[in-house]
Amino acid sequence: MEKLKHHLPKDFKIGAAVSAWQTEGWSGKKDGQDSYLDLWYKNNKNVWHNGYGPAVATDFRNRYKEDIGYMKEIGLTHFRTSINWSRFLTDYENAVVDEDYAAYIDDVINELLENGIEPMIALEHYEVPAQLFEQYGAWGSKHVIELYIKYAEKVFERYGDRVKHWFAFNEPVVVQTRVYLDSIRWPFEQNTKKWMQWNYNKALATARLVKLFKEKGLGEKYGAKIGSILNPEVTYARSTAPHDQEAARMYDLFFNRTFLDPAIKGEFPQELFDLMKKHDITPDYTEEELRVIKENTVDYVGLNLYFPHRVQARTSGWNERIPFHPSYYYEKFELPGKKMNPYRGWEIYPQIMYDMGKRMKEEYGNIEWFIAENGMGVENEQRFKDEEGVIQDDYRIEFISEHLKWLLKGVEEGVNCTGYMLWAFSDCVSPMNAFKNRYGLVEINLDDNRNRKLKKSASWYKSIIETREFEAANDAINK
Template sequence: MVKKEEFLRENGFEKEGLEEVSRSDFPSDFVFGVATSAYQIEGASKEGGRGPSIWDAYAYTEGKILDKSNGDVAVDHHHRYKEDIDLIAKLGFSAYRFSISWSRIFPDGLGTNVNDEGITFYNNIINALLEKGIQPFVTLYHWDLPLHLEESMGGWLNKKIIEYFAVYADTCFASFGDRVKNWITINEPLQTAVGGYDAGVNAPGRCENRSVEPYLAAHHQILAHAAAVSIYRSKYKDKQGGQVGLVVDSEWAEPNSDKIEDKSAAARHLDFHLGWFLRPLYYGDYPEVMRERLGDQLPKFPEEDKKFLLNSLDFIGLNHYTTRLISHATESTEECHYDKAQQLDRIVEWEGGDLIGEKAASEWLYAVPWGLRKIINHISQKYATPIYVTENGMDDEDNDSLSLNEMLDDKMRVRYYKGYLASVAQAIKDGADVRGHFAWSLLDNFEWAQGYTKRFGLVYVDYKNGLTRHPKSSAYWFSRFLKDGANKKGKEQ
């Protein structure tokens, strides 16, 4: 097993999380932003011509959401977007990553009847951001598939969805691309594939055919991404001058020993997370280790698809929260087919019993800043494309027994961001082309299957008193961090 002190010393991480970090540690054009997603914040689920999504149906399924809540109102961003954008501006962020709800644009998802009210709503958000000097980073798909597509044709399991996604993307590029220059096609396709079609913990909540469906859902998402990029490049890029990327998510996988089998298990874990989606876009096929372990369960790309996929992204978006020590497992007790196929153990303790990092509210989330530097360098060396850290953050437990002031004083979140931003700065010094960092999240919100029990926001939302917004200590820390950089820049000029 890995000894903590030895590992930290050998990797130069002895001071990890203790070092100071400042805006001047980053390039002057580095983008600092905050991120959200439509279903988690918008609410107004039956207003403005919006059609239902798979998350509307899933949230109403008995036993799926921890606190029996849903996103019908969420944090009411649909009516409060001006207030929220004012907050982003006051805190000093230069970018805002948000997602468009597909069923607000096409209520049935089919691409025949555009909902003008939905177009207007997102136009209003984009214009409000630009008025404040904030760059919009727009995600086309953040898990909320129009319900009609799921019920009528099986959603991501049906190849026809690639065409429907392409029409939806085309409509968004045509409607918003004169002002939006940074596009993300799909957020975390792995979570849709595994959570939605294997573990059953995300919408649509399927686990009937675990050895086939997750890989088919992933396959169609990859092709849908490439179709959207092809449309953008052929119809819009010359005129609009924007860029299109894909967001993948992964923890860092650190081998738990120097044994070859543990090193292989860690590499395998990264291939199953990152390589699953990035390798087809760079090399035209899935990682060899996935082909070996999954065989015919993994769909094949015909030659024309391979050519279609190659180099179909301008940047990689990385959602990263935590890290694990990885060891090879001779037998797997995992229920998920995807997890079982990897044949490994994910460990959160060093030799001697110390935790790998400070634990947040979610059982899976430990603060391990050095992991972000390692995963950025891994992606940079393997795929050599500009990287944006598109989500990064930690959560607190919603706690009625604490006063508002106690909830706002989020010291661990401040420590988390200091450490993780220092790690990004180090990765840039190592030579990685990292262009931006987005904190997850601007607001406490509907946290999927956890409902409102976990709070990831820089801004506290008072669910019991009119959804009022209260910036936390971490929000003020970011504000000082960003404004110090702006002040120094002003003096230099």
């Protein structure tokens, strides 16, 4: 198929992402500093692929200089990661800083800046302290919001002069959806009202963080911005029929607008409150809290986009003996003939970039946003090594190219997207799948002391950063 050249806008940011818990490992971790992910791994290790988990991860804690060297070699302009709340403090109630871990974060930030790479920092990427999960129910508790703000204040004081990109959460909907709604992760408690309380409290915590950020004057003093990283699932109805369109709208309301609306518009949809009341899942809230949410919206958002979500109207009755679940209003639709990533089980549909971008323009005031994650996980990548041992991941190059092509089509039409952060900089451990599917520009060889090697995609990524252009198939995008 013929390929056409596409050009990146002058100031369009190109970087990569990976979180603290997925890379650091437990080296130097003190007793009592487990995160929720550490707790899950220790209590339910058998569900993690081949038993790999966060214990060693990629050993970034000891090899960050080496890895940042690779980032510089690739030419990344930005690197998105997180600070591990569970490790940053030794006393969560009084926000006592662990000086060893804080010094390490200092070193990472300084090393990035010295190599011309802007750090982008999330304050929570599933790393809520295990102690707070066990003692208070983590984000089910308003007290944990207070402790989060204490933690954030210490972080801002320590690094606010150097970090210009801050984020309240990465994918705030995920943990409680897996644990309390779908009950597929430890501790497997089905509790829809608790799910909604977590959703609400995280939206409130985001607003509280924005308020703290403004009080600290980090925007005025250092030109910093505050946002959150959300993972809306671009939702398509099976058909144009009203019942299918309604199913898609309801899915979007419960899973996407629950975070997009309060973060950007400063309010939850009234319809969501009506439905929560109807199904007895209304969280504890106050009018004062809603005012805080209204007055403290984000500067921008990062969006993690991987695949479309397709739904249809329910074709079977609802079992009234089980607790309410949003799927009361929809069921999944399997599109015949869809293109798949068979390793991850996700549909490949690059048009989600364009469609979400148009929605941000039309429904959310064309707020500034960027792709905070997008990438392709593939199993057994060693199959694709050439005679020099370099993984020839042309499938990843094609995946990125096609998604960038659709993203830039939106930008050309006025969509306010300012960058693309690939998931991931390096292979890394993921929840349950561990190292099964590899996402990185950099290979992590588990059989060879976790040594690193650039994949073909790393050289290609370097080229598009340097030349500001790439090729993609000339398909039906403009037809």
